Amino acid sequence: MALLRHNEQDNAIGHGNVSGASTIGERIKAVRVRTALGQEAFAKTLGYSKRALVSWELGQAEPPVSLMAKLRRDYDVDPEWVILGEDTVPRSYFGPVDWDRLDRLREDVNAVCRDVGLELPDERSQALARVLYDGGADAGAANRKQVRGTLLALSVGK
Numbered sequence: 001m002a003l004l005r006h007n008e009q010d011n012a013i014g015h016g017n018v019s020g021a022s023t024i025g026e027r028i029k030a031v032r033v034r035t036a037l038g039q040e041a042f043a044k045t046l047g048y049s050k051r052a053l054v055s056w057e058l059g060q061a062e063p064p065v066s067l068m069a070k071l072r073r074d075y076d077v078d079p080e081w082v083i084l085g086e087d088t089v090p091r092s093y094f095g096p097v098d099w100d101r102l103d104r105l106r107e108d109v110n111a112v113c114r115d116v117g118l119e120l121p122d123e124r125s126q127a128l129a130r131v132l133y134d135g136g137a138d139a140g141a142a143n144r145k146q147v148r149g150t151l152l153a154l155s156v157g158k
Contacts (some may be wrong), residue, residue, distance in 0.1 A: 022088045028067075029057040030088040031077055037122060040105075045123050046070050105129040105137060112147045118155040 032042040032053075041052040046067060055061040068079035078080075081091035105131035115119050120128070128147075137143045 005076055017135065022086065024063065024082060025057045025059045026088055026092065027082050027085055028053075028071075031071060031082075031090055032057075035075065036092070037126075041121070041123050045074065065105055072087060074079070101138060102129060102133050105132050105143070106142075108144050112133060112144055112151055116151050118151050131157050 005144070032039065032065045035042060039053050040050045041059075043050045046053070047070070048067070052061070052063075056067075068082055071077040071082060072079050078091040085091065094136070106125060109120075109125045109129050109132070113125065132143065137146075
């Protein structure tokens with residue numbers, strides 16, 4: 001699963017128009033905005049083109065049903081909220097996420113990448129942080145040591 005940016009005001013994925021009705025496209029955009037990824041990068045993580053994503057966000061086309069499974073699996077978004085929600089505050093599918101811990105893990109991943117001279121795209125560092133999160137890792141020296149060893153092994157020969 002990819003890491004989503006923390007918002008102190010809620011424990012959801014996005015924050016926006018909380019009072020009025022929204023479209024499926026606006027809800028997909030809320031998820032993208034929360035990931036801190038641009039349209040191109042977000043579309044790529046979902047396996048679609050930027051053009052397709054833009055058409056969904058603008059309400060010019062309806063997304064395929066398979067997208068709901070990807071949003072649930074990769075971004076912990078409730079598919080029912082994407083389809084039927086009335087606001088742009090995404091609902092978590094699996095339950096509350098400790099965004100502070102997730103953010104600390106991503107900061108650790110980025111710090112270790114800088115230390116070992118490995119440049120990861122944002123979506124890859126987010127994915128690595130989410131794997132650590134799902135595995136129960138917590139930010140700290142022991143975690144940084146493990147991540148450092150793994151990234152050093154991956155960067156050998158580059």
